[in-house]
Amino acid sequence: MKFIELSDSEFEVMEVLWEKNEPISFGELLDYLNNQAEKDWKKQTLNTFLFRMQQKNLLQIIADGRYKKYLPSMTKEEYKLAESRVFLDKNYQGSIVKMLTTFNGGEKLDKKEIDELKQLLEEWGME
Secondary structure, eight states, X not given: OOOOOOOHHXXXXXXXXXXXXXXXXXXXXXXXXXXXXXXXXXXXXXXXXXXXXXXXXXXXXXXXXXXXXXXESSOHHHHHHHHHHHHHHHHHTTOHHHHHHHHHTTOOOOHHHHHHHHHHHHHHHTO
16 A cells, blocks of 8 residues: 555544544544544535545445445554655665664663663564
8 A cells, every 4th residue: 555644634533533443424523523632623624634535545435324434444553654664765765774873863872772772673683
């Protein structure tokens, strides 16, 4: 699946869908966004986002009688993995070492950080 960057609002919609982890109706989604996420979206606003997200194949739509229910087309973990890969490729030529070197900025790591990195590298090397 090709990575599709989400706008902030699309990400908020996806967050609700990922959290619910089951098909959710338009009304439930609008109610959750306006009450729990403290948005002030009108029906047309949400409808526009859902239409765009459907065009990008970010959503699955399930017919439930005369109503529709929405599900994400990918898990949050799949999205984060793809987003991380794009970030790494774009900024560090796909190199984790280059990324860590930049993030470290020449600072010395403490023993705990070194041990955690060693453990992670050992786990990665086992595959």
